Amino acid sequence: MESLITAVREQDEAARFLAWPGDFDLDRGDHVEEVHLASGAALEGFAGDGAGGTYFFCGEGGEERPILYADSEGGAALVAIGLSELLRLLLVAPWWRGCQAFTDEESRELAAEYLQDIPDLVARRDRAAAALGLDLAEQADALARLREVAVRAGGNFGLIFTPEGHPHPYEPLIRN
Numbered sequence: 001m002e003s004l005i006t007a008v009r010e011q012d013e014a015a016r017f018l019a020w021p022g023d024f025d026l027d028r029g030d031h032v033e034e035v036h037l038a039s040g041a042a043l044e045g046f047a048g049d050g051a052g053g054t055y056f057f058c059g060e061g062g063e064e065r066p067i068l069y070a071d072s073e074g075g076a077a078l079v080a081i082g083l084s085e086l087l088r089l090l091l092v093a094p095w096w097r098g099c100q101a102f103t104d105e106e107s108r109e110l111a112a113e114y115l116q117d118i119p120d121l122v123a124r125r126d127r128a129a130a131a132l133g134l135d136l137a138e139q140a141d142a143l144a145r146l147r148e149v150a151v152r153a154g155g156n157f158g159l160i161f162t163p164e165g166h167p168h169p170y171e172p173l174i175r176n
Contacts, residue, residue, distance in 0.1 A: 004063055004083045005046070007132050017128035021114055021121065022090040023049040023097075030054070032072060038158035038169070043068070055079075055086070058157055066149075068157050070170060071097075077173035078154035079146055084134060089146055091125050092139045097173075102147045104140055111139065150174035 008015050008026060018024040028048025037043050037058060047055040052072030057065040063083040070076040079096075080086035089096055095110035115121055129136050137145070151174060159170040 004087060004132065008087075011128070011131040013124070014128040014131040017124050018087070018090055021094040021118060023051075023094065024055070024090050025049065028054070031056075031070060034162050035070065035159050035170075036162060037068075038160050039156065043159075066153065066157060068159060069173070070159055071173065074161065074168075074170050075173040076157075076159040076170035077150040078157045079150060081149060081153070085145070085149075087132060088129075088134055088137055089142045091129050091134065092136050092142045093146075096143065096146060099143060099146075102143050107139055107143055147174060151176045 005026060008018060015026075024047055026047045028050075029045040030048070031045050031054040032052055035043065041059045042057075044057040045054045046057055054070050056068045056070065057063075058068050058078075059065050065082065066078055067080045067083065067086050068076055069079045080089060093099075093107065093111075095107075095114055098110050099106060118124070125136070136142075150172070154172065154174070161168045161170060
């Protein structure tokens with residue numbers, strides 16, 4: 001089976017959608033700060049966003065590993081278990097960073113803003129998903145899964161900023 005990272009690199013339409021509105025770029029895997037997981041498990045930056053945030057694979061293994069997102073303001077959250085789950089989230093709810101309450105109403109409002117700016121968003125999303133061979137969840141289900149992963153499993157993936165030997169934990173981006 002081909003890796004999803006390879007598929008994203010090879011499928012121009014999928015890569016363009018993930019770049020915008022997904023704000024996900026495989027060429028931005030370097031985090032601006034020195035960080036590590038509190039558990040000591042491996043941490044591998046593999047993608048980032050335009051605001052300086054980074055997506056990290058956690059632990060050993062391949063694309064099925066848990067994925068932690070760290071923003072440039074000292075916040076972090078476990079956002080998916082595996083790259084396929086992350087890409088599904090970015091495809092159906094690229095506005096996930098704007099969610100605070102994770103309600104259907106909030107998600108509809110954010111979706112409406114994106115659709116106003118990108119009228120062909122749904123068609124582009126569907127073509128990107130097909131190119132990557134991904135079945136998509138409903139946006140409410142994807143956001144519920146994000147919150148579940150962040151709140152239930154996320155506590156085991158604390159990110160620590162380690163400037164000059166003075167560790168400082170990142171704040172949770174998604175709270176219970």
